[in-house]
Amino acid sequence: MKRIPTAYYFSLLLAAFAQSKQSVAEDQFGGFTRPHLQVARPPINNNLQPGRAMHTDLSTFADETWILPVRSSLLSPGQITSRALNMPGLRPFFLVGEDTQSLAWLRQRATELQEIGAAGLAVEVADTGALARIRAAAPSVTILPVNGNDIATRLQIEHYPVLITATSLEQ
Structure with a gap:
């Protein structure tokens, strides 16, 4: 089975957070600009609270099996030692x-995870049933299956569940 590098999959996840800007096209021959370039994208919801992250559930766009x-x-289930991080701009x-510790942690922190706009990476998932159980523990939060070895190496962590923010790494 072909594996996609974690960095690629993670960048795909983060693409949902990017906001595209509408551009204006210029006609090469006439030198005029077209004021309305039709761009296929979902309508903007202006009723969102400012400063609150908006997530798209990428699992609805592709078959993840x-x-x-x-x-x-x-990585393995276990306890971590909280520590400060200095990663400005990190969402x-x-x-x-799919272990019981992770599922209990998700149920306990689901509201907080949703409020801070955290995205989830399921780093140990056997099958679609296990992924469904993970997502059911925090139904309002986007959780995608991803190999976490690259993240573990970069952040020097060995265990999960773990919450990573711009300022801290905590359980």
Whole structure:
């Protein structure tokens, strides 16, 4: 089975956070600009609270069964030591697995995770049933299956569940 690098999958996840700007096209021959370039994108909801992150559930756009099972050999369920981080601009995200500790952690923190706009990465998932159980523990939060080895190496972590923000790494 072909594996996609974690950085690529994570950048796909973060693409949902990017806001595109409408551009104006210029006609090469006439030198005039077209005031209205039709762009296919969803309507903008101006009723959102400012400063609150908006997430798109990417799982609704693609069949994820091709990536399962997901195994992250450098990560396992367990306790972590909280520590400060200095990663300005990083949007909150978390790592979980299909284990009972992760599911309990998700149920307990689901509201907080939604409020801060955290995206979830399921780093240990055996099948679609396990992914469904993980998502059911925090139904209002986007959770995608991703190999977490690259993140574990970069952040020097060995266990999950873990919440990573711009200023801290905590359980």
